[in-house]
Structures are given as C-alpha cells and as structure tokens.
Amino acid sequence: MIEVAGFSKSYGDTAAVTDLSFEVRPGEIVGLVGPNGAGKTSTLRAIAGILKPEAGTLRVAGHDVVRDAVAAKRELAYVPDTPHPFDLLTVTEHLRFAALAYRVEVDEARIEALLREMELFEKRDDLGSTLSRGMQQKLAIACAFLHAPKAVLLDEPLTGLDPRAIRDMRASIVARARAGAAVLLSSHLLELVERLCDRVLILHRGRRLAFGTLEEIRAAVAAEGSASLEEVFLAVTDPARQAPDAPSPDAKPS
Amino acid sequence: MTHPLVYLYVTTARNGVRRFFARLRQPRRLVALVVTLGFVAFVAFGATRESSGFADATVDPAAVLRAYFGLMLVLAPLSGFAERGLTFSLAEVDFLFPGPFRARSLVLYHLARALPALMFGAALPLLLLGGRVPRPGIVWLGCALVSLIAQHLRVTASLFALHVGEPLYRRLRGPVRFVSVVGALVLVAVLASMVTDHGGLRGVLAGASDAPVARILLWPAVVVGDLATPDAPGGVAGPVLGLLAVALASLVPPLLLQVGFLEASITLSAKAAEIRQRLQRGRGVAAAAAVGSDRRVRAARAPTARLWRGAGAIAWKNALMARRSTRTIFFAAVMLLILFVPGLVTADASPALPLMMGALFPLFLAGSLPFDFRGETGHFAALKALPLPRWAVAAAEIVVPTAIVLGFQAIYGLAIAIAGGVAFGWVLLGWIALVPLTASMIAATNIATLAGSRGMGVLLLHLLFYAANAVLLAMVVGVVRAVGGGPGAVTAVLVLVQSGVLVGMVALLGIAFGSVDAAEDAPP
Known part of the structure; x- marks a missing residue:
C-alpha cells in the first residue's frame, strides 16, 4: 500500500535520505525510528507529496505521489509532528473541512463518533486557537482518520498526550490498521513502537540500517532473544557498527 | 458539494468577524478600538483640513499615487523573485499541503486569502491624502485593482524563481533583495512624505513615473493617477474596466506555471510565522x-567588572x-x-x-x-x-x-x-x-x-x-x-x-x- 523504492533527498549539500526502499502492507503498522536528523520526517513528507524526491519512486495505493499526486493524497492521511489547527475554525468545522477535502459525505454522526473517540466532543465548538497541545494532536488525528485512508503517516503521534490518551490513541491506530490501512509511524518512544508495530525500520543519517520484525532485526544484530527494541536500536546505531566495513544488520522482509 | 477551500475561506472569515465583535465585550479592546478609530479619523481629518483647496495644496494626489503604485508594480516581481515560494499559515501547511488539492487551487486560495489586506492596503494612501482626492470610491477601486495586479506579478515571480536553476538563482538573489529592500524603504518614504508635505523624494519619483516610458510600462499606476485628477482625462469607466482586464490577465501566468512550490513554501511559511509571532510580541x-540567522559567532568572555x-x-x-x-x-x-x-x-x-x-x-x-x-x-x-x-x-x-x-x-x-x-x-x-x-x-x-x-x-x-x-x-x-x-x-x-x-x-x-x-x- 505504501511503496518506497530508491528514494533519495538532500538539502543543499546535506543528504537527508539516501537510496531508501521499503514497503508497508495493508493492515500493517511499521515503526520508523532513528536518531534526530535521521531522515524520518523527510521520508514521511515525501510520501505525503510535500517534498519532491530527487531519486526513486514513492507510491500510495498504487498511485505515484509525484506524477499522480492528487489521487495518491486522496488515499492517505498525514499527521505532522506538531500539528497547527486553523485558529478560526472550530473543532467540528475542522472535521467538516476534512470531509469536504477528501470528498466523503459530511456525516454528522460519524463526526460525532470520531470526536467522542478522540475525547474532543466537549470541545466541539471551541476554536482551534484555544486548544491545548494534546487536543491539537487529537484533532489532527481525528481529521486524518475521517476519510478512512488506505495509508496513514503519523509523525510522533503521541507527543503531548497524557497516559490515558496515549492508550486510547494506540487502540485507535491499531483499529485503523485492522480495518486495512497501512500505517507508517515515526516515534522516539521505542517501547511504544515495540508494542504497536509489526515491523520496524531503523534509519540513521538518511540510510536504512535495519528493516524487519523485531525478531529478524535481533537475529541480524546477534542480539539476545529477550533484547528490547531500545537495546537493539542502540546496538544498530552504535558508532562502532557504522564503520564502512561493518556488517549490515538489515533483515530481509518476511 | 461546496469546494473545501471555499468552505475554509468563508468559515474562517465568518468566525473572524464573530471573534472580533465578541472580543469587544472586553473594555480594554473596546477602548483600543475607539482610540484607534479616533487616531485614523484624526489622520484623515488632519490631511483634509490642511488642504485649503485642491489647486492650492502642495501635495498633488495624482503624482503621489502614480509614484506610489508605480514603485509597487516595480517592486512586486522583485520581492516575489527574492522570496521563491508562497507563504501560507502553519495550519494551511499542515492541512492543505498533504491534502488532495491541485497546485492551481492552492495558488488561487493563496491569492484570495490576501484580498482583505490588499483592499485595506489600497485605502491607506487615500487615507493619508485625506480630502484631496476627488471621487475617492472610484480611486480606491483603481488602487485596489493595481494592488491586485502587483500581487499577481509577485506570485508569478515567486513561482518563476522556482523554475530558475539553483546556481543562477543564488547569483541573482542578493542583488534582487538589495533592490527590493531599498525600493521598499523608498516606498515608506513616499508614504511618510504624504503626511509631512516635505518629502524630498516625492517630486523626483513623481517626475520619473510621469516619463513616457514609465507611462507605458507602469500603465496601471498612471491610470490610478489620472483617476485622481479633477477632470480625469480618460474618463472613469474605461480606465477602471481596463484595470480590471489587466488584473484578470495577470492572473493567468501564476495559474499556468506548473511548478512544485510546496517544499519551498514550508520553510518560507515557517519563517513568516516566526516573524508574525515576533511582531505580536511587540517587536518592530x-x-x-x-530571523533564521545561521552564522557562527565566537563565544564572548564574561566581563570581570562588578558592574x-x-x-x-x-x-x-x-x-x-x-x-x-x-x-x-x-x-x-x-x-x-x-x-x-x-x-x-x-x-x-x-x-x-x-x-x-x-x-x-x-x-x-x-x-x-x-x-x-x-x-x-x-x-x-x-x-x-x-x-x-x-x-x-x-x-x-x-x-x-x-x-x-x-x-x-x-x-x-x-x-x-x-x-x-x-x-x-x-x-x-x-x-x-x-x-x-x-x-x-x-x-x-x-x-x-x-x-x-x-x-x-x-x-x-x-x-x-x-x-x-x-x-x-x-x-x-x-x-x-x-x-x-x-x-x-x-x-x-x-x-x-x-x-x-x-x-x-x-x-x-x-x-x-x-x-x-x-x-x-x-x-x-
């Protein structure tokens, strides 16, 4: 559902992402992890059709995001790391706007259900400018889920949420994946990624260091069977392992 | 089905008006509004009172408007080229850029969003000229249409700059920015001279904008000047319709230019948001x-004096x-x-x-x-x-x-x-x-x-x-x-x-x- 092949992107002389390839299947949640500046946000933005790739192809639900951008965007939802709602739209109006933008019926019952799911119902008539950081995050995710996208891109979706909201949001993300969406989720919360994601893609300095299930990556780095994602991540991104002749821990996709 | 961008535009405008009036319930804001209106009326009334008669006034509104809008038409494409990309709000970047919108729709939305400020901006020179301008309604319409043309030129230049190769753009950007900044400062000087009656630059600019070449190249500005003369040499309806036609024609290039502006606009929009935030926090x-200076500086030593x-x-x-x-x-x-x-x-x-x-x-x-x-x-x-x-x-x-x-x-x-x-x-x-x-x-x-x-x-x-x-x-x-x-x-x-x-x-x-x-x- 999300296919990335040979994607490269640079800013001036700095390479942000180099020759990155992976795919996210329908119903699957893939965790995108890496240190700051690893190229996670650039990758998500390129798939969302906001950044122009220098090389490679990116496809969403079979549509090329460069050549057939509008069709690709219609099938996906992207939630940035710090969403900014419209100051002068109420919470409900954000959802109505999303319904119009993605050409789905403006179904007030569905909007209400989403608002309740995201615990935003009490705030439905509040303007975007009055919402807290966590509420803004929930609103952006509610807008993203409204049109039942086939591909969901979430950049640090749980930042600013309280523990209960994190638990509920986790359930919401899993529910979308079970409904058939391909979910690509970037996060620094490795414990969350470990619990939530079917496969993990580790990026470092714009390059793919590892991609596969946690077991596959563990095996590739010769880690213990009980090693957590955090331990595996630290082992994979260890500077000693970054030497040019060091063996790649990349796991073959199952 | 309502177009989503039309819905967004209308709903935002409606909520903005509602919020404005709701905020007036706070005495502080009501007082601020009354004082502001009083200040504006004072400026307008002061300018009106100073003119003892149009023929005797030291300020020639036609020449001032020709100079002001002529400069604006020259500066608009330069500043657009220097900007490279379109400025959106952060919410628009987050919700519209990944949304299923054609680039052309976003350009139109960008232009439409600037309209209210543009209409207000067109009234500013008239306000400063006070009662010296005959037919203020018609002249304002002319000013608004010229401002619209300038806005279209600016957006066209911004998008065109994305077509230009990086090495050439880097070579051109510095001189273009310099000319834009100097021109903008001259524009401020023209505005200042309207209220002081002692602007040294105004006469020079008025003369330059009245030259035959300028009358052809800066035709829209010349028309506005003509509208502000008592006898309006070309009549009123013809020039206004002419300006409308030019405004519509100038809309075609930015809509035809097929260029990916989203990436460039993200940085530009973030920078604009930061500037807006700083302005709101009381900075000039x-x-x-x-903002955005990335030059390296040497760490300063801590001073030893007790002071x-x-x-x-x-x-x-x-x-x-x-x-x-x-x-x-x-x-x-x-x-x-x-x-x-x-x-x-x-x-x-x-x-x-x-x-x-x-x-x-x-x-x-x-x-x-x-x-x-x-x-x-x-x-x-x-x-x-x-x-x-x-x-x-x-x-x-x-x-x-x-x-x-x-x-x-x-x-x-x-x-x-x-x-x-x-x-x-x-x-x-x-x-x-x-x-x-x-x-x-x-x-x-x-x-x-x-x-x-x-x-x-x-x-x-x-x-x-x-x-x-x-x-x-x-x-x-x-x-x-x-x-x-x-x-x-x-x-x-x-x-x-x-x-x-x-x-x-x-x-x-x-x-x-x-x-x-x-x-x-x-x-x-």
Missing part, C-alpha cells in the same frame, strides 16, 4: 524580520544580543533617516524642533530594539527564578535599548550642531535632558508589552505616556520660568523631574514583570 518590523554581576549580567546578555543584531540596528537607523531627514531638511524648522524630534526617537526605535523584556519570551520562568529584586531586573532590562537610542540621539544632535542649526552647548544640554526621558519611554514600551498589549496597542499606550509626560514637563517648565529660572535651571529641573518619573516607571515595570504568568509564557 526590522527586529521581527531578523556586570547580578542584574548587570542581564544587561551584558542583552548587549551581546544587540552586538549580534547589527543588521536590525542598521535597518532601524535607515528607517529613522527616512522618517526624519526629509522633513527636517525641507522644513523651516525652529532650533527647538530638531531637539523635540530627537525626543521622539524612542517612539520610532523601541520596536526595532527588542533587547529587553521583549527578547525574553519563553525565558520568564528562568528570569523570575534569579535571586534579584524585580526592580533590578526591570532596570537592567531597559539599559541596552536606552543606550542605543541615546547613541542615535547623540549622532543626530551632533549632525544638527555641525550643520549649524543649533549651538553645540544646547545640543549637549538637550541630550542630557533626554537620558531619563528616553529610559522612561523604553520602560513604557516594556510595560505596555508585559501588560499584554500588541502592535497598535503598544504604540497607543506609548503615545499616551508620551503625551502625559509632555504635559507634566510643560507644567514644570512653566513653573520654573514663572519664578524667573533661566535655561540652565529649566534643564536641571527637567532632568530631576524626569528622573523621578523614570524611577516610578522602573518600579511599575518591576510590578508588571512580577505579574507575568511564566506558565503562560510560550517559548519563542
């Missing part, structure tokens, strides 16, 4: 625009910020030159006038020198945790901008003395009297900002303080003269009284600082 245009310990450390930190903001201070100086020199050179000023104008420097400079509490956004919690009394923090915060303004005033005074307008001794005496006055005015700006005022509110509160202070000083001067005091005695008493005012202002600033809720202080 030049200070607000100085810089305790609250002095705050002044040292602010001085460092000022030293690294030379571009901001340079722009402030240029703005000052434009605003003050044309008026002084051409006016038959009395010797006291230059000194009085020097006293106004803090009013125009304060916003451009945010090396005080206005630069502390996001740091209030840390500032409050310092083991210092509030008044000491307040006093330390106003030191640097005060010193810079006093520096400008000293240069200005020297220039006047050298030019022979005022004796050196008088200039020195005047400058000494300005020390507590300047510090008090900087304190007033900080109090207004800490009290939650923004933009126009800060300016109005500042003006209010200035007026009250002037009344107090006039009363003091009156009393000293009544008891037979000479110029030396007057200056000594003025400095004494103003120093008392300054102590009061610092105490007030300390209280205002103490009442800031650090929890609500968003990081910059």
Whole structure:
C-alpha cells in the first residue's frame, strides 16, 4: 500500500535520505525510528507529496505521489509532528473541512463518533486557537482518520498526550490498521513502537540500517532473544557498527 | 458539494468577524478600538483640513499615487523573485499541503486569502491624502485593482524563481533583495512624505513615473493617477474596466506555471510565522524580520567588572544580543533617516524642533530594539527564578535599548550642531535632558508589552505616556520660568523631574514583570 523504492533527498549539500526502499502492507503498522536528523520526517513528507524526491519512486495505493499526486493524497492521511489547527475554525468545522477535502459525505454522526473517540466532543465548538497541545494532536488525528485512508503517516503521534490518551490513541491506530490501512509511524518512544508495530525500520543519517520484525532485526544484530527494541536500536546505531566495513544488520522482509 | 477551500475561506472569515465583535465585550479592546478609530479619523481629518483647496495644496494626489503604485508594480516581481515560494499559515501547511488539492487551487486560495489586506492596503494612501482626492470610491477601486495586479506579478515571480536553476538563482538573489529592500524603504518614504508635505523624494519619483516610458510600462499606476485628477482625462469607466482586464490577465501566468512550490513554501511559511509571532510580541518590523540567522559567532568572555554581576549580567546578555543584531540596528537607523531627514531638511524648522524630534526617537526605535523584556519570551520562568529584586531586573532590562537610542540621539544632535542649526552647548544640554526621558519611554514600551498589549496597542499606550509626560514637563517648565529660572535651571529641573518619573516607571515595570504568568509564557 505504501511503496518506497530508491528514494533519495538532500538539502543543499546535506543528504537527508539516501537510496531508501521499503514497503508497508495493508493492515500493517511499521515503526520508523532513528536518531534526530535521521531522515524520518523527510521520508514521511515525501510520501505525503510535500517534498519532491530527487531519486526513486514513492507510491500510495498504487498511485505515484509525484506524477499522480492528487489521487495518491486522496488515499492517505498525514499527521505532522506538531500539528497547527486553523485558529478560526472550530473543532467540528475542522472535521467538516476534512470531509469536504477528501470528498466523503459530511456525516454528522460519524463526526460525532470520531470526536467522542478522540475525547474532543466537549470541545466541539471551541476554536482551534484555544486548544491545548494534546487536543491539537487529537484533532489532527481525528481529521486524518475521517476519510478512512488506505495509508496513514503519523509523525510522533503521541507527543503531548497524557497516559490515558496515549492508550486510547494506540487502540485507535491499531483499529485503523485492522480495518486495512497501512500505517507508517515515526516515534522516539521505542517501547511504544515495540508494542504497536509489526515491523520496524531503523534509519540513521538518511540510510536504512535495519528493516524487519523485531525478531529478524535481533537475529541480524546477534542480539539476545529477550533484547528490547531500545537495546537493539542502540546496538544498530552504535558508532562502532557504522564503520564502512561493518556488517549490515538489515533483515530481509518476511 | 461546496469546494473545501471555499468552505475554509468563508468559515474562517465568518468566525473572524464573530471573534472580533465578541472580543469587544472586553473594555480594554473596546477602548483600543475607539482610540484607534479616533487616531485614523484624526489622520484623515488632519490631511483634509490642511488642504485649503485642491489647486492650492502642495501635495498633488495624482503624482503621489502614480509614484506610489508605480514603485509597487516595480517592486512586486522583485520581492516575489527574492522570496521563491508562497507563504501560507502553519495550519494551511499542515492541512492543505498533504491534502488532495491541485497546485492551481492552492495558488488561487493563496491569492484570495490576501484580498482583505490588499483592499485595506489600497485605502491607506487615500487615507493619508485625506480630502484631496476627488471621487475617492472610484480611486480606491483603481488602487485596489493595481494592488491586485502587483500581487499577481509577485506570485508569478515567486513561482518563476522556482523554475530558475539553483546556481543562477543564488547569483541573482542578493542583488534582487538589495533592490527590493531599498525600493521598499523608498516606498515608506513616499508614504511618510504624504503626511509631512516635505518629502524630498516625492517630486523626483513623481517626475520619473510621469516619463513616457514609465507611462507605458507602469500603465496601471498612471491610470490610478489620472483617476485622481479633477477632470480625469480618460474618463472613469474605461480606465477602471481596463484595470480590471489587466488584473484578470495577470492572473493567468501564476495559474499556468506548473511548478512544485510546496517544499519551498514550508520553510518560507515557517519563517513568516516566526516573524508574525515576533511582531505580536511587540517587536518592530526590522527586529521581527531578523530571523533564521545561521552564522557562527565566537563565544564572548564574561566581563570581570562588578558592574556586570547580578542584574548587570542581564544587561551584558542583552548587549551581546544587540552586538549580534547589527543588521536590525542598521535597518532601524535607515528607517529613522527616512522618517526624519526629509522633513527636517525641507522644513523651516525652529532650533527647538530638531531637539523635540530627537525626543521622539524612542517612539520610532523601541520596536526595532527588542533587547529587553521583549527578547525574553519563553525565558520568564528562568528570569523570575534569579535571586534579584524585580526592580533590578526591570532596570537592567531597559539599559541596552536606552543606550542605543541615546547613541542615535547623540549622532543626530551632533549632525544638527555641525550643520549649524543649533549651538553645540544646547545640543549637549538637550541630550542630557533626554537620558531619563528616553529610559522612561523604553520602560513604557516594556510595560505596555508585559501588560499584554500588541502592535497598535503598544504604540497607543506609548503615545499616551508620551503625551502625559509632555504635559507634566510643560507644567514644570512653566513653573520654573514663572519664578524667573533661566535655561540652565529649566534643564536641571527637567532632568530631576524626569528622573523621578523614570524611577516610578522602573518600579511599575518591576510590578508588571512580577505579574507575568511564566506558565503562560510560550517559548519563542
């Protein structure tokens, strides 16, 4: 559902992402992890059709995001790391706007259900400018889920949420994946990624260091069977392992 | 089904109007609105009253409008080219860029969003010209259409710049930016000259814009000028329809240019949002625009003198910020030159006038020198945790901008003395009297900002303080003269009284600082 092949992107002389390839299947949640500046946000933005790739192809639900951008965007939802709602739209109006933008019926019952799911119902008539950081995050995710996208891109979706909201949001993300969406989720919360994601893609300095299930990556780095994602991540991104002749821990996709 | 961007536009506008009226329930905002409207009416009425008859007036509205809009038409594509990309709000970046919208729809939305500001901007020159313009409604329509054409040219140039190869663009960007900035400053000078009647540049520009080549290339600006003449040589309907046709035709290129502008617009929009945020926090245009500097600087050594310990450390930190903001201070100086020199050179000023104008420097400079509490956004919690009394923090915060303004005033005074307008001794005496006055005015700006005022509110509160202070000083001067005091005695008493005012202002600033809720202080 999300296919990335040979994607490269640079800013001036700095390479942000180099020759990155992976795919996210329908119903699957893939965790995108890496240190700051690893190229996670650039990758998500390129798939969302906001950044122009220098090389490679990116496809969403079979549509090329460069050549057939509008069709690709219609099938996906992207939630940035710090969403900014419209100051002068109420919470409900954000959802109505999303319904119009993605050409789905403006179904007030569905909007209400989403608002309740995201615990935003009490705030439905509040303007975007009055919402807290966590509420803004929930609103952006509610807008993203409204049109039942086939591909969901979430950049640090749980930042600013309280523990209960994190638990509920986790359930919401899993529910979308079970409904058939391909979910690509970037996060620094490795414990969350470990619990939530079917496969993990580790990026470092714009390059793919590892991609596969946690077991596959563990095996590739010769880690213990009980090693957590955090331990595996630290082992994979260890500077000693970054030497040019060091063996790649990349796991073959199952 | 309603087009989503139309829904967004209409709903946002409707909610904006509702919020505006809802906010008027707060007495503070209602008073601010009444004062603002009064100020606008005063400017418009003042301009009207000065014209004793159109033929006798020193200002020729047609020439001014031709020069103003001619410059705007020249500058629009230059600034667009230098910008490279389109500016959106952060919400638009987050919700519209990943949305299923065609690039053409986003360009149209971008243009439509700018319309209200454009319509208001078109009225600004008419407001400053007051009753000198015949048929103000028709002339405003003409001004609005020329502004629309300029906006289309600007967007076309912004998108075209994305087509140009990176090496060529980098070579061109510097000179284009330089010309744009200089042109923008000249535009400000033209605007300033409308209200002062003493603009030196206005005549030159009016002549240039009336040249045959300019009449062809800058036809829309010429038409607006013609509309503002009493007999309107080309009639009214024809020129207005002609402007409408040009406005529609100029919309075609930005819609036809197929260029991916989203990536470039993200950075541009983030920078614009930061500038907007800084402006809302009480910084001047030049200070607000100085964002995104990535040059490396060498770490400064901590000073050893005792003066810089305790609250002095705050002044040292602010001085460092000022030293690294030379571009901001340079722009402030240029703005000052434009605003003050044309008026002084051409006016038959009395010797006291230059000194009085020097006293106004803090009013125009304060916003451009945010090396005080206005630069502390996001740091209030840390500032409050310092083991210092509030008044000491307040006093330390106003030191640097005060010193810079006093520096400008000293240069200005020297220039006047050298030019022979005022004796050196008088200039020195005047400058000494300005020390507590300047510090008090900087304190007033900080109090207004800490009290939650923004933009126009800060300016109005500042003006209010200035007026009250002037009344107090006039009363003091009156009393000293009544008891037979000479110029030396007057200056000594003025400095004494103003120093008392300054102590009061610092105490007030300390209280205002103490009442800031650090929890609500968003990081910059």
